[in-house]
Amino acid sequence: MSTQLYLLHQSLDVSAAKFPDKLAFKSGKHAVSYSEMHKKSGQLARLLIELGVKKGDRVGIYTNRSLESVIGVYGILRAGAIFVPLDPTAPDKRTLFLIQDCGIQYLISQSAQRKKLARLLQHTPPLRYILGLMADWEVPCIDWQDIWAMPELSHPIRMVEKDLAYIMYTSGSTGQPKGIMHSHFSGLRYARMSADLYEVHEEDLIGTHAPLHFDISTFGYFTAPLVGATSVIIPDAYIILPASLSQLIEKEALSIWYSVPLALIRLLTRGVLDQRDLSSLRWVLFGGEPFPVKHLKALMELWPHARFSNVYGPAEINQCTYYHLPAPPSEEESIPLGTLCANTEMRILDEHDQPVRPDETGELLVRTSTMMTAYWNQPHLTQQGFYIEEPHPGYQETFYRTGDLVRINEKGDLMFLGRKDRQVKLKSYRVELDEIEAVLVAHEAVEEAAIVAIRKEDSLHIEGAVIMKVGDKVNEASLLNHMSQYVPSYAVPEQIHILQTLPYTTSGKINYPVLAEQVSMTQEST
Amino acid sequence: MEEALRNYVQENLLNTPAGTQLELDDDLLGGGMIDSLGMMNLIAHIEEVYALTVPPEDMTIEHFQSIEVICTYIQERKVAS
Numbered sequence: 001m002s003t004q005l006y007l008l009h010q011s012l013d014v015s016a017a018k019f020p021d022k023l024a025f026k027s028g029k030h031a032v033s034y035s036e037m038h039k040k041s042g043q044l045a046r047l048l049i050e051l052g053v054k055k056g057d058r059v060g061i062y063t064n065r066s067l068e069s070v071i072g073v074y075g076i077l078r079a080g081a082i083f084v085p086l087d088p089t090a091p092d093k094r095t096l097f098l099i100q101d102c103g104i105q106y107l108i109s110q111s112a113q114r115k116k117l118a119r120l121l122q123h124t125p126p127l128r129y130i131l132g133l134m135a136d137w138e139v140p141c142i143d144w145q146d147i148w149a150m151p152e153l154s155h156p157i158r159m160v161e162k163d164l165a166y167i168m169y170t171s172g173s174t175g176q177p178k179g180i181m182h183s184h185f186s187g188l189r190y191a192r193m194s195a196d197l198y199e200v201h202e203e204d205l206i207g208t209h210a211p212l213h214f215d216i217s218t219f220g221y222f223t224a225p226l227v228g229a230t231s232v233i234i235p236d237a238y239i240i241l242p243a244s245l246s247q248l249i250e251k252e253a254l255s256i257w258y259s260v261p262l263a264l265i266r267l268l269t270r271g272v273l274d275q276r277d278l279s280s281l282r283w284v285l286f287g288g289e290p291f292p293v294k295h296l297k298a299l300m301e302l303w304p305h306a307r308f309s310n311v312y313g314p315a316e317i318n319q320c321t322y323y324h325l326p327a328p329p330s331e332e333e334s335i336p337l338g339t340l341c342a343n344t345e346m347r348i349l350d351e352h353d354q355p356v357r358p359d360e361t362g363e364l365l366v367r368t369s370t371m372m373t374a375y376w377n378q379p380h381l382t383q384q385g386f387y388i389e390e391p392h393p394g395y396q397e398t399f400y401r402t403g404d405l406v407r408i409n410e411k412g413d414l415m416f417l418g419r420k421d422r423q424v425k426l427k428s429y430r431v432e433l434d435e436i437e438a439v440l441v442a443h444e445a446v447e448e449a450a451i452v453a454i455r456k457e458d459s460l461h462i463e464g465a466v467i468m469k470v471g472d473k474v475n476e477a478s479l480l481n482h483m484s485q486y487v488p489s490y491a492v493p494e495q496i497h498i499l500q501t502l503p504y505t506t507s508g509k510i511n512y513p514v515l516a517e518q519v520s521m522t523q524e525s526t
Numbered sequence: 527m528e529e530a531l532r533n534y535v536q537e538n539l540l541n542t543p544a545g546t547q548l549e550l551d552d553d554l555l556g557g558g559m560i561d562s563l564g565m566m567n568l569i570a571h572i573e574e575v576y577a578l579t580v581p582p583e584d585m586t587i588e589h590f591q592s593i594e595v596i597c598t599y600i601q602e603r604k605v606a607s
Contacts, residue, residue, distance in 0.1 A: 113557075235556060236558065237587045239562070240565050241565065241585050243582055501563045
């Protein structure tokens with residue numbers, strides 16, 4: 001076949017022909033070579049088609065971090081269908097909403113989800129088949145063993161690159177989850193771009209920390225097979241126990257790591273890194289939210305052999321900027337979003353959609369080939385999320401509004417100044433909650449911190465929440481004192497709560513709405 | 527000890543709704559039963575109730591995968607200290 005790939009799963013065809021015996025994916029004790037991966041995904045695709053799945057149908061993947069998740073992805077794509085990751089740790093209500101919202105009739109799962117599936121089925125979702133386990137339910141189930149007895153897909157399904165490949169739902173901590181639709185084109189363009197940017201090659205062993213329903217998983221699921229690298233899907237147990245995770249990185253000799261900062265912070269604080277040899281790491285990529293500078297600095301000093309890169313881009317556009325850190329940052333600086341990726345352009349606009357002056361702050365808008373098609377079944381939200389320019393009559397260019405506030409610094413790097421919706425007015429001053437949060441997290445006794453705005457009747461004020469480092473006994477007064485040294489008086493939080501943990505979304509980001517609720521409840525009870 | 531620990535986990539830490547019966551050899555880590563926070567709480571509980579310390583290098587899968595192996599670990603720690 002031609003080397004010009006235009007569908008995501010064609011990377012498997014190529015890698016299976018080129019490196020048949022090389023390991024494509026590994027997870028825990030299980031591993032599949034490229035030829036096995038090709039065969040298994042072909043068997044799953046064949047079965048899906050025989051069960052009635054048509055091109056463009058949405059098929060759910062309800063698994064933990066495992067090989068079943070990857071086989072699901074490629075089996076669904078090869079059947080011409082669209083995969084929809086479903087988080088098994090999410091509340092049933094959310095899963096049922098997603099199944100309804102995009103009309104999922106077929107589910108790929110695994111026996112580890114038996115109890116959860118049984119519970120889900122009590123709400124009688126309109127499912128026709130569940131694949132991946134044996135069970136005696138009303139909805140017929142087909143075990144993996146029976147799938148491995150299937151013949152393979154006999155011929156490729158005819159598709160074009162703009163056909164949809166997957167729908168990823170936003171973590172939806174507020175309001176309704178939005179289904180972000182990506183095509184084979186946008187997914188493959190991201191895989192190509194990231195492979196070039198980080199010079200990913202066939203010898204690489206990639207640590208894939210993110211679960212499938214979190215967009216940064218696309219690096220481990222799509223980029224790795226494009227170049228014939230091995231993607232190591234980190235099983236859930238290692239995520240919970242950082243000392244085991246560091247053992248795994250050492251044992252597998254991972255060369256590229258990609259996760260949210262939180263996972264790296266946990267490795268740093270609880271991963272007994274002084275007892276591990278992690279010199280195989282050549283790239284440490286992080287994204288999803290800002291990395292507190294002091295932790296990043298500590299980690300970079302510990303791993304001088306690795307290059308660190310800040311990956312930035314909302315799930316709607318995959319990745320649009322990168323910043324390779326030249327050296328461990330000093331505690332005073334914040335980490336830039338950096339430079340635009342290839343094949344990408346931007347606008348920085350004020351609240352009236354007018355371009356800001358070069359040194360001014362505005363919202364970042366991006367136009368790129370890795371951009372989503374639209375939000376599933378939400379034409380109004382799609383319209384709000386896009387910004388259209390019409391340079392010539394009848395010819396339009398579409399930008400995505402990131403909702404992130406940025407400024408270009410003197411070196412020409414994009415700096416992240418906070419979310420548009422994390423900007424509040426306090427006593428008529430404009431305050432970036434993320435900036436206040438960065439000051440709080442910089443306190444030496446603080447491990448993690450969050451700032452939330454609380455609306456009470458007509459007035460708005462801010463409060464903080466922190467997790468202290470183990471053994472540190474700093475009280476609220478000294479934290480408040482620290483804050484008043486670095487931020488203007490109107491931006492000093494009214495209270496700072498010392499907590500055992502912060503609420504997180506399932507992708508490891510701080511869940512601000514839940515935190516705000518928790519914090520205001522504490523107040524009412526006192 | 528196994529029963530006491532099972533009851534503690536069942537009542538305080540499980541991510542699954544009430545009524546799910548926890549078996550002594552159930553995989554606490556792989557099936558999404560316990561998350562990172564639950565694990566931290568479980569370790570704090572063990573340190574307090576069994577009067578021992580769990581050093582960071584012992585916070586691994588082989589020691590914390592199920593109620594069964596956790597109990598074996600607690601006994602080893604008690605003998606060692």
